[in-house]
Amino acid sequence: MAISKPLIDITNVTALAGEKEILHNVSLALDAGTCHVLMGPNGAGKSTLGHVIMADPEYTLSSGSIAFEGKDITDMPTYKRALAGIFLSFQAPVEVPGVPLYSFLRTICAARPELKMTARQFRKHVHELADELEMDEAYLTRDLGVGFSGGEKKKVEMLQLLLLQPKLAILDETDSGLDVDALSVVSKGIDAYRKSCDGTLLIITHNTRILERVSVDRVHVMVDGRLVDEGNASLISRIDAHGFEAYTQE
Ligand SMILES: Nc1ncnc2c1ncn2[C@@H]1O[C@H](COP(=O)(O)OP(=O)(O)O)[C@@H](O)[C@H]1O
Ligand SMILES: [Mg+2]
Numbered sequence: 001m002a003i004s005k006p007l008i009d010i011t012n013v014t015a016l017a018g019e020k021e022i023l024h025n026v027s028l029a030l031d032a033g034t035c036h037v038l039m040g041p042n043g044a045g046k047s048t049l050g051h052v053i054m055a056d057p058e059y060t061l062s063s064g065s066i067a068f069e070g071k072d073i074t075d076m077p078t079y080k081r082a083l084a085g086i087f088l089s090f091q092a093p094v095e096v097p098g099v100p101l102y103s104f105l106r107t108i109c110a111a112r113p114e115l116k117m118t119a120r121q122f123r124k125h126v127h128e129l130a131d132e133l134e135m136d137e138a139y140l141t142r143d144l145g146v147g148f149s150g151g152e153k154k155k156v157e158m159l160q161l162l163l164l165q166p167k168l169a170i171l172d173e174t175d176s177g178l179d180v181d182a183l184s185v186v187s188k189g190i191d192a193y194r195k196s197c198d199g200t201l202l203i204i205t206h207n208t209r210i211l212e213r214v215s216v217d218r219v220h221v222m223v224d225g226r227l228v229d230e231g232n233a234s235l236i237s238r239i240d241a242h243g244f245e246a247y248t249q250e
Contacts, residue, residue, distance in 0.1 A: 005070040007032040007200050008053070008086075008168055013064030015052045021062070022048045024225045030168070035194065035201040035214060037236065040222035041244045046204045049222070050170045053202075054088040055081055068168070083112065085167035089157045095145035101156060102126065102140040105163060112164065129162045133189060151182035158189025165197040173205040180209075187213040208236050223247045 006029035015023040022045050030036055038046050052059050053066065055078045065074045068084060076084070096104065105126060109115045117125065130137050135155045145153060161169055173186070191213045193199055203210065219236055221229040221244070228247050229235070 004031070005067075006030055007069060009067040010053070011065050011067075013052065013066065014062045015048060015059045015064075016062055017048070017059055022059070022225050023052065025064070026222075026225070026227055027064075028220065028227065030200050030202060032167070032200055033198045034217040036203070037211065037216050037219045038202060038204045038222060039206070039219060039236070039239055039244075041248065044222040045225040046222055047172050048225075050088050050172045050202070050204060053081075053168075053170060054078055054086060086170070087161065087164060087166035087168065088170045089161070089172060095143075095148075097143050097146050099144045100141050101144050104144045105140075105160070108160070109163060115164070126159070126163065129159055132162070132192060133158055133185060135159065150178055151185060154178065154182045154185050154189075158185060158193075161189060161193045162196060165193070166199060168200045168202070169193065170202045171204065173203065173207060173210060178207065183207065183209045183212075186210045190214050208240055211236065221247060 008030050010026060010028045013023055013026045014021060015026075026049060028049075038049070040046050048059060052061070055076060057078075061074065065072060067073065068081070068086065073081060073084070106119075106122060109117065109122065126140065127137065130140065133155050135152075139148070139152060139156070142148075145156070148156065157171075171186075171190070178186070187210050190201065190203070190210070194201070194214070201214075203214075205211070216233040216236065219231055219233060219239075220227055221235070221239070223244060
C-alpha cells in the first residue's frame with residue numbers, strides 16, 4: 001500500500017516580515033480531512049503562519065519549504081494557491097464598496113473550473129447556502145462587507161467556505177467581538193463544510209466555543225514563533241484552564 005502524503009507539509013519554515021524574523025523553524029503537516037487547531041498567546045505568530053501558507057507577499061521565507069498535495073509550492077503566488085484549493089479567512093475581513101456580495105461570489109466561483117455552474121444553478125445554490133446559514137438574503141445584494149456586523153461578516157465567510165469547498169481552510173478567528181450568535185454561525189459553518197467536502201481545517205482561535213460542534217483531531221501550540229507543543233483535543237480544555245503559562249515560563 002502506498003503511504004499517503006499529507007495534504008500540506010510545512011517543513012522548517014523560518015519567515016520574516018522585513019528584517020524581523022517572526023516564525024522560527026516551523027514544521028507542520030496536516031493530513032487530508034483532518035481538523036487542527038492552532039493556539040497561542042497574542043503575537044505568537046499564528047496569523048503570520050496562516051499568511052505564509054497563503055503566500056502573503058508581506059512575508060518572506062529565509063528557509064524551509066511548503067508542499068501541497070505532494071507538490072512543492074514554496075514559490076507559488078497567492079492566486080495559484082487559492083486556485084489549488086487553499087483558503088484563508090482573514091481576522092478582519094475586507095470591505096469592498098461597489099461590489100455586491102453576490103457578484104463577488106459569482107466571480108470567485110467562475111475562477112474555479114471545477115465549480116462551474118450555470119447562472120441559474122449558482123443562484124439556487126447560493127440561496128440554499130444562505131438559508132442554511134440563516135443569513136438574510138438582502139445581504140447578497142449589498143456591497144461586500146460594507147456596514148456588515150461582525151456576525152454578518154462571519155456568515156459571508158462561511159458562505160464562501162461552503163461555496164468554494166477548499167481542500168484546506170485556514171480560519172483565523174478574531175479574539176473578541178463575536179457574540180454568541182456569531183460563534184454559533186462559525187461552528188455551524190465549519191460543521192457543514194466538513195460534512196460537505198471532507199475538507200482539511202486549520203483553525204486559529206482563542207475562542208473554544210467555536211469548536212463546540214467540531215471534532216478536533218490535533219491541537220498545536222505556538223509561542224514566540226515556534227511550535228512548542230501538540231496534543232489531542234484535550235489540550236484545548238487544559239489551555240482554557242491554565243492558559244499558556246506552562247509554555248512561557250523561562
Ligand atoms: N507585517 C509585519 N511587520 C512587522 N511585524 C509583524 C508583521 N506581521 C506580524 N508581525 C509581528 O509578528 C509577531 C506575530 O504576529 P501575529 O502573527 O499577528 O501573531 P498572532 O496572530 O499569534 O497574535 C508580532 O510581534 C507582530 O507584531
Ligand atoms: Mg492573529
